[in-house]
Amino acid sequence: MRIDVDLDHRDVEAELAALYGRLRLRADKLVTLPIFAPRAPELVFKYREVDGEFYVYAEDVERGVLAGCTVFNWVFEVDPRVGRFVRSPHSRYAREYRRKGVANAVYRWALQAGMCLVSGPRQSAGAYRLWTKLGGSYEIAFVQLIDRGLHVVGPVLQGLSSAEFGTRMLLLGAGWAVERFEDALG
Numbered sequence: 001m002r003i004d005v006d007l008d009h010r011d012v013e014a015e016l017a018a019l020y021g022r023l024r025l026r027a028d029k030l031v032t033l034p035i036f037a038p039r040a041p042e043l044v045f046k047y048r049e050v051d052g053e054f055y056v057y058a059e060d061v062e063r064g065v066l067a068g069c070t071v072f073n074w075v076f077e078v079d080p081r082v083g084r085f086v087r088s089p090h091s092r093y094a095r096e097y098r099r100k101g102v103a104n105a106v107y108r109w110a111l112q113a114g115m116c117l118v119s120g121p122r123q124s125a126g127a128y129r130l131w132t133k134l135g136g137s138y139e140i141a142f143v144q145l146i147d148r149g150l151h152v153v154g155p156v157l158q159g160l161s162s163a164e165f166g167t168r169m170l171l172l173g174a175g176w177a178v179e180r181f182e183d184a185l186g
Helices: 012-025 102-112 125-134 178-185
Strands: 002-005 044-050 053-060 065-073 086-093 116-118 122-124 140-146 149-154 167-171
Touching: 012 065, 012 086, 044 102, 053 086, 053 102, 065 102, 086 102, 102 116, 102 125, 122 125, 125 140, 125 167, 149 167, 149 178
Parallel strands: 002 122, 086 116
Antiparallel strands: 044 053, 053 065, 065 086, 116 167, 140 149, 140 167
């Protein structure tokens, strides 16, 4: 896992505006989506599930913009049986909504629902800070992807390099512990 993602070269706000426009065109899709209410009163959070992947949209209704979105993807590199309880989140948030707890609220929603989260092979420095902060409330461990399986290394890397793409961070959702997770991996 490398901490080397930098989105400054991308116009995230333009990407979110285009996504918001597409959602609005599709029979006002955002209006019919279920809502959940984390502690961010200026935003409305809506989600949908498509083929087992979860999409969460943070909408600033007053300003008429999409503040950001998180997709909880299947972990394609592992055996599909693991996919029943593990997702890999990928987020995009407009600059003015970053560092305000928005992504934190979305990740906590997923973790409270019992979803286990595994990081991607690369993270931004901000994403790494978010994961380590969430590790104060949820059990966190390192895992390695080996032969289409996740293998728990433990709470520290114990001689492994965090820069390897096969090394990932794991946040265990509500009701999970490392031992239960390892048992579920079979």
